[in-house]
Amino acid sequence: MENLYKWMMRVQRMLYPSCCLLCLGPGRSGLDLCGVCAAVLPRMRYACARCALPLSEPGIELCGACQRSASAPDRALAVFHYAPPVDRLIHRFKFRGKLVYGRLLGELLAEAVAEAGLERPELLVPVPLHPARLRQRGYNQSLILARYAGRRLALPVSRCGVERQRYTPPQMGLPARQRRRNLRGAFRVAAPLGVQRIAIVDDVMTTGATVSELARTLRLAGVRQVQVWCCARAG
Numbered sequence: 316m317e318n319l320y321k322w323m324m325r326v327q328r329m330l331y332p333s334c335c336l337l338c339l340g341p342g343r344s345g346l347d348l349c350g351v352c353a354a355v356l357p358r359m360r361y362a363c364a365r366c367a368l369p370l371s372e373p374g375i376e377l378c379g380a381c382q383r384s385a386s387a388p389d390r391a392l393a394v395f396h397y398a399p400p401v402d403r404l405i406h407r408f409k410f411r412g413k414l415v416y417g418r419l420l421g422e423l424l425a426e427a428v429a430e431a432g433l434e435r436p437e438l439l440v441p442v443p444l445h446p447a448r449l450r451q452r453g454y455n456q457s458l459i460l461a462r463y464a465g466r467r468l469a470l471p472v473s474r475c476g477v478e479r480q481r482y483t484p485p486q487m488g489l490p491a492r493q494r495r496r497n498l499r500g501a502f503r504v505a506a507p508l509g510v511q512r513i514a515i516v517d518d519v520m521t522t523g524a525t526v527s528e529l530a531r532t533l534r535l536a537g538v539r540q541v542q543v544w545c546c547a548r549a550g
Contacts, residue, residue, distance in 0.1 A: 387541065519546065
């Protein structure tokens with residue numbers, strides 16, 4: 316499967332050369348991003364290993380909050396700070412239907428995971444949208460990210476195994492405690508997943524309330540290890 320994907324990518328690169336989505340110059344390594352623009356992206360250098368909160372210096376594994384209490388995910392990785400120009404890429408992908416931005420973000424996520432040398436999960440689980448929100452937007456941005464990352468890493472993606480069973484209002488601007496309260500019981504495992512190691516995929520982590528509740532739901536369903544992979548982390 317992985318060899319087939321690599322062959323398809325080579326054919327695609329020959330027929331449709333990549334083009335940088337930021338400056339419109341030639342892309343690099345088959346990505347829609349040039350080397351100059353890639354160098355100025357706000358990559359996450361130091362972060363908490365469990366919640367991906369940005370840290371100011373190396374040598375610290377966990378932030379203060381994660382030292383005081385165990386979080387639901389075992390490991391979290393964020394590729395970028397949620398800052399320009401990454402915030403613009405995510406906004407165009409998430410709210411303006413520019414799905415080509417999702418391909419670039421998903422492939423950059425896969426690159427970062429491979430470089431970090433994380434233990435491979437058996438399954439990728441995108442954060443599900445409530446059906447009402449899915450009808451409104453027309454697509455689940457986390458599912459698209461998971462598909463592109465999964466293709467690069469030769470990992471399967473769960474499409475219907477986990478559902479958002481309760482509609483929650485937009486979380487933007489709410490304090491962390493209110494976010495956690497809103498999300499309690501929001502997810503359910505709709506079908507047996509049949510795996511023990513899962514990576515949750517999301518676009519942006521703000522307080523971590525959404526992925527923590529989803530990780531808690533997965534653990535109650537018998538999943539032993541839960542990672543979180545996201546494109547960007549606010550904070």
